[in-house]
Amino acid sequence: MISVAEALAELFRLVRPTGIEHVPLAEAADRSLARPLAARRDQPPFAASAMDGYAIRDADARPGACLRVVGEAAAGSAFRGVVEPGSAVRIFTGAPLPEGAERVVIQEDVTRDDAEITLGKDIEDSRNVRPLGGDFHAGDELSPRRLRPSDIALLAAMNHGEVPVHRKPVVAILPTGDELVQPGEEPGPDQIVASNSYGLHALLREAGAEPRLLPIARDDVASLQAALRLAQDADLILTIGGASVGDHDLVAPAAEALGLERAFYKIAMRPGKPLMAGRIGDAAMVGLPGNPVSAMVCGHVFILPMIAAYLGHPAAPAPRRTAPLAAPLAANGPREHYMRARIGPAGLTPFERQDSALLTVLAEANALLVRPPHDGARQAGEEVEYLAL
Ligand SMILES: Nc1nc2c(c(=O)[nH]1)N[C@H]1C(S)=C(S)[C@@H](COP(=O)(O)OP(=O)(O)OC[C@H]3O[C@@H](n4cnc5c(N)ncnc54)[C@H](O)[C@@H]3O)O[C@H]1N2
Numbered sequence: 001m002i003s004v005a006e007a008l009a010e011l012f013r014l015v016r017p018t019g020i021e022h023v024p025l026a027e028a029a030d031r032s033l034a035r036p037l038a039a040r041r042d043q044p045p046f047a048a049s050a051m052d053g054y055a056i057r058d059a060d061a062r063p064g065a066c067l068r069v070v071g072e073a074a075a076g077s078a079f080r081g082v083v084e085p086g087s088a089v090r091i092f093t094g095a096p097l098p099e100g101a102e103r104v105v106i107q108e109d110v111t112r113d114d115a116e117i118t119l120g121k122d123i124e125d126s127r128n129v130r131p132l133g134g135d136f137h138a139g140d141e142l143s144p145r146r147l148r149p150s151d152i153a154l155l156a157a158m159n160h161g162e163v164p165v166h167r168k169p170v171v172a173i174l175p176t177g178d179e180l181v182q183p184g185e186e187p188g189p190d191q192i193v194a195s196n197s198y199g200l201h202a203l204l205r206e207a208g209a210e211p212r213l214l215p216i217a218r219d220d221v222a223s224l225q226a227a228l229r230l231a232q233d234a235d236l237i238l239t240i241g242g243a244s245v246g247d248h249d250l251v252a253p254a255a256e257a258l259g260l261e262r263a264f265y266k267i268a269m270r271p272g273k274p275l276m277a278g279r280i281g282d283a284a285m286v287g288l289p290g291n292p293v294s295a296m297v298c299g300h301v302f303i304l305p306m307i308a309a310y311l312g313h314p315a316a317p318a319p320r321r322t323a324p325l326a327a328p329l330a331a332n333g334p335r336e337h338y339m340r341a342r343i344g345p346a347g348l349t350p351f352e353r354q355d356s357a358l359l360t361v362l363a364e365a366n367a368l369l370v371r372p373p374h375d376g377a378r379q380a381g382e383e384v385e386y387l388a389l
């Protein structure tokens, strides 16, 4: 058995980052920017008023000064003349500051009488002017990242109508097992409903992949191979179940007969021990254990970091945080344990029941408490690591 860290390193070796495609900006949220994008202009492209008021020269900014209003500047239409000493231009937020003017006095601080204004007693320190390029200059770059709404707004201001993003990796999800039916179908007396395939589908979609749910394969080599052939144009094939040592666990032999080059099998972790991975044709393949919670935990620990790597992000494990334990913990065994837990104001509390079949527990959990192999007993209050769910 290899360690979780070794397994993750092997999995990153199986990843081939996806190519680049161009999408309209309105479709680019949550996509991964594929290269730095430079601003095509300065923003603002001119010194602009930050307030509604009057544009004047600094030298005229004296309490009680009387100034002649010689024109108007609005957002989208500048005043083309010059603000001479003793004069002012009516100006609105976002308008270009006219030549000669150095500040904007807000209209609340001014008395207007026809074409004349009188400044009030107090003159603000602030000039109320946004300098040219005060937000960004032409050539300033946004670095590759997963695009959040604020990034989309910035790219729009930088005048990009289309952006280069990594193609979403196609992930074929292949549930296996004679016992499985799809949600909503009528299970036979010995059957259960496929669940983790749907959980993984949701997890992958949220991570920016394009998951494809394949039909359930039966526990025979012909059915498994037919499903694997259907999946072969995917970037990543995820099989679920049939990974262990039982007589009906046939995923590895079926895939090997189709040319799977196995990278590893079995990890010192709990749950998730019988995980298998390799390459089959042009696709990476990960054989996830069938237990519903095991498959989902492996999704968080291994598959999400792989998806990030497909999308061009640096190879990195799922981010870990630390928090104090709310209750004491017994010593851990030889496998890295990902305990379903809840984090609250008092710290982390692992659930009592940790069986990897319990989806109700997983649904209540908002953290996976990570226990290193052979970690000793821990007291309440000690800091431990966890993955946020
Ligand atoms: N003798 C041993 N038995 C087992 C070992 C072992 O080391 N020696 N490992 C155990 C561990 S740990 C796990 S995890 C499971 C993994 O088994 P498989 O990957 O072969 O999965 P299956 O046997 O096909 O299924 C296990 C369990 O999960 C249910 N299942 C499968 N697919 C789905 C699905 N898509 N949705 C919901 N539930 C699913 C299946 O019905 C079984 O109940 O092996 C242990 N055994």
Ligand code: MOO
Pocket: 269, 270, 271, 272, 273, 274, 289, 291, 294, 356
């Ligand atoms: O380790 Mo198995 O993956 O659920 O118990």
